[in-house]
Amino acid sequence: MRNMKYEITRDYINIGNSRSGQSIQDVQFIVSHDTGNPGSSAYGNRNYFENTNPSSSAHTFIDDKYILEIIPLDEKAWHVRYNVSTDNRRYGVNANDAAIAVELCYGGNISFEDAYNRYVWYHAYLVDKFNLNPDENIVGHSTLDPSRRTDPQNALNRHGVSWNDFLNDVDNAYRKYFEGEENLPEPVVGGASVELPIGKGDRGEFVRDIQKDLIKAGYSLPNYGADAIFGSETERAVMRFQRDYHLAVDGLVGQQTLGQLKEVTNSSKASNDFPLPNGILQKGDEGAEVKQVQRALKRLNFDPRYIDGIYGSLTEDAVSRFQSMFSALENDGIYGPNTKRFMEMELEDL
Ligand SMILES: [Zn+2]
Structure with a gap:
């Protein structure tokens, strides 16, 4: 049973230094990374690898919005130095030749919780896809190249997640989403088409975005948080917001309320x-x-x-x-x- 809780976006970079096109014969393990560049998004990284085309790369970049595969999983990426030996000792092979590289984007405006949940789920997805053992076949970049690297523990630890917590979370996600150990409710599918106004009873990723903006703007949602369901708590927060900004107080998020909310929370420069x-x-x-x-x-x-x-x-x-x-x-x-x-x-x- 495979539960695709999250969508995977496949948007490959062109063949070049970063993407050699050489094929991986057999995927044997996963190397977990973080980008080491707080605030850089999945697409920001993709643009960098596409445009600057350095002789390094990773398969997948994950932030709070995207699980973004920029190199096909049946091709090699260049993410661990060939002359380190830990990979050879542990797995009998160079990481670049047999591992999938997964990068966690963090910091800046990226919601750690949302990015981390995707990162965990995606590891479980790979475990399932390549028949790996979650306890043995996931390794941090820092373990393979300890003299030069601290990822992904650097990003995880600053948010209170230890390496073992992470492995446990992957294990649980694998059992939950890929072995069907728990009865799961249907995953909430993000609303692709959005019709304004949004109001009570609506649900989906667009609602979650509104909730995040409300929280960012200082209108807390103490009981349910950004749960993607527009309930009474969200409605009350919208009404408080509307009152404060002299909008019609109807609890509905229409053009004006949305515009005002975006203005208040305007922070990142996604257009870049x-x-x-x-x-x-x-x-x-x-x-x-x-x-x-x-x-x-x-x-x-x-x-x-x-x-x-x-x-x-x-x-x-x-x-x-x-x-x-x-x-x-x-x-x-x-x-x-x-x-x-x-x-x-x-x-x-x-
Ligand atoms: Zn790394």
Whole structure:
């Protein structure tokens, strides 16, 4: 039984120094890393490896929004020095030749809890996928290269998680999500299409984002937290927020409340991670620029389903759904300068 609690985004970088294209014959273990760069997001790292193309890499970067595979799992990544010997002693093979490298993004605006839960689940997913033993086949980069590396313990420890806690959590996640040891409720699937206003009874990732923003803005949700379910507690927090900012106090998150909330919590500069192309793109277009638009749409929760560089019906629909949020935009599903400007504003506000 495989429970895909989280979505995995596969958005591979091009072949080059970072991605050799050499195949892994047999995946035998997982090397757990952290990025060592607080605040850098999964897509921020992807952009770095794609654009700077250093002779190092990892398969997967995980933050509070994405489990992002940038190198296919049947290809090698360059994440442990070849001349360290711990991997050879422990597993009889060099890590680069037989291991999947998983990087935890942390710090800055990244919610550790959300990133960590994804990191744990993804390790369990790999354990299941490659028939590994969670107690023996997961190793920290610091264990393989102790003279130079402290990851991922550095990131884990600063949030009160020990290496053993982490292994236990992976073990539990594996049993829970992949061996079906507990009766699980249906996972809440993130709302791909969002219709405003959002109110009591709604649920999904968009609700969770609103809840996180409320908490960030100082409107605590003491009993339920950011649980992705819009209940009475969330409604009351929205009403307090609306009262404080002189909005209509109806407990519904519509355009104005959402805009105000984003303004108050405006902090990260997500637009840097998702540069948008100039010009006009529409159905039938293909290429890297279409991919940029698809990535940004996904980041904005207007999921085009595939980041494949093909402007098909799903992308057109996602653009059109985005446009329908703003009365200033024509709802034609065509990406142009006006849509770009609004997408940039929304990315800035994340
Ligand atoms: Zn590392």
